[in-house]
Amino acid sequence: MTRGSRALPVLRAVAGACGVALMGVGMWAAWRGDDPQDPWPVVRWLAGAVLVHDGIVAPLTLLAGLVVVRLRARRAVRGGLLVAASVTAVAYPVLFRPGVPQNPSVLPLDYVRNWLFVLALTAAATAVIALTGARARAWARRPRTREGNDGRKTPRGS
Amino acid sequence: MKLPLRPPGIRSLPFSFPGRPSFSGRLHDARTATAVGRLLGAAVAVCFVTGLVSHVLQHPPALLANSLPSRPSWGYRFSQGLHVASGIAAVPLLLVKLWAVYPRLFAGPPVRSVRHALERLSVAVLVASALFELFSGLFNTAQWYPWPFSFVPVHFAVGWLLIGSLLLHVAVKLPDIATHWRRRSPGTLSLPAGDAPDRRSLLVATGAAAGAVTLTTVGQSLTPLKSLDLLAPRHPDHGELGLPVNRTAARAGVTAGSVRGWRLYVGGPRPYEITLDDLRAMPQREVVLPIACVEGWSRSARWSGVRVRDLMDRAGAPVGALIRVTSLEGHGAYRVMVMPHTYARDPLTLLALRLNGEELPPDHGYPARIIAPNRPGVLQTKWVSRMEAL
């Protein structure tokens, strides 16, 4: 907390209390609302989502990270993998939905082909960025002719 | 490895916690959490507000039951398209955000005090509800329901859980957020300066991922981008007469036999019945209005038919009356629809007989269907058989 503002603790407490109240609305809606639900299946699916993410998705991501950080073009590769993983996560239900859709206008596309196409495009963009990055680094490492102009960008915050 | 039962500096730890993983990677820091978190927070807030709009339009509280606004005519198309698009864009944001804070899952000691336990519990609720909302919403748009409960009430309830736990999370982390809000904030500056370009590259990649999932799906509602619609569950060009369908006549149990000799019953102080030919002989109006599905897809179309208010006036229905519309379909949650007078009186609201210049096909509601502005698709009742002033 910069500048020692005194309103901030009050704001925090009020926002936190509102948050707890809104969570209460959610619990009420699920178990006492218009269409009350059996709580246990819901709790199981909520916990299951965390288990699948924290137990499988995140460790696999970290494992991939162990490999990626060793690459020269690690930033481009990390970006490419992130795009590919996100596209795959979003496409998962249209790719793998079992059963026949209700009618021909539901899931009408060739999703496997489209997904592979997007992945290929991502790989191509990643390769281009990695190569241009490598060239820029080579340029930065070239024998300098004039001092102070080594082509290197000044470090920036983010 | 032998760990001391009570690590130094910790007053009362009931058990040791061996094998805690260590994280040598970079960017698991509060600046990354803040920079990604605020985008994620914005996406979640948009989802919550647009979700509430959708809920109220479908299940209005008593106060609004007869006064929902019928304008802007594109309102629901916009808000529900935004709901689904921001939920999809939130997928990479959530994945990166959780990656950035993942080591904190193992921060020790697991529980320091009652307050700390509650705080961790609230974080667990936050993560669970965020993952669940995105997952269940996404699967719902593909009409895939692997869970044993009904989607709508649970998605609605967990939405409140998510927004509440998010508000609490932001309140708890406010000091961290404030000191990492900007590139030049004190907290950011105290992080290793060498990480900054790397973080920048991660944030650019996160933006690229959000952009990629948006561009490849948003064409299902933003028709000008339909040529980029590669991964959405719907495509604006797939459907009879250029309009996607959800419930077909066959599914609804409406057959050629059930529409033979069809007459519309219009109820009011002077009730009457009217045949399809007589409807065609009434003044026909043409409107351009979208079908905007709760699942996020939408497509505009040209409709012609008779104004609902002309039909109701003929039955002597009071101007302020709610209108109950009943479908021929034998069963289904949307067989009976109640329309606030704001829609019924709107000159754009039709009992449509034609779509894009052709007679309504059975799957689009032959012999007659409702089309109203700013209304979720499920309430644009097809195969209408009765309209009554309440």
Ligand code: HEM
């Ligand atoms: C759906 C939304 C969000 C989810 C699921 C989420 C999840 C998390 C989790 C699991 C943690 C670790 C908590 C702990 O162990 O103490 C965390 C930390 C944090 N979050 Fe969020 N968060 C969300 C939104 C936000 C927003 C909107 C902001 C701020 C703009 C934010 C800023 C932070 C900060 C600053 C930390 C501390 C990171 C650190 O100290 O390393 N989060 N978040």
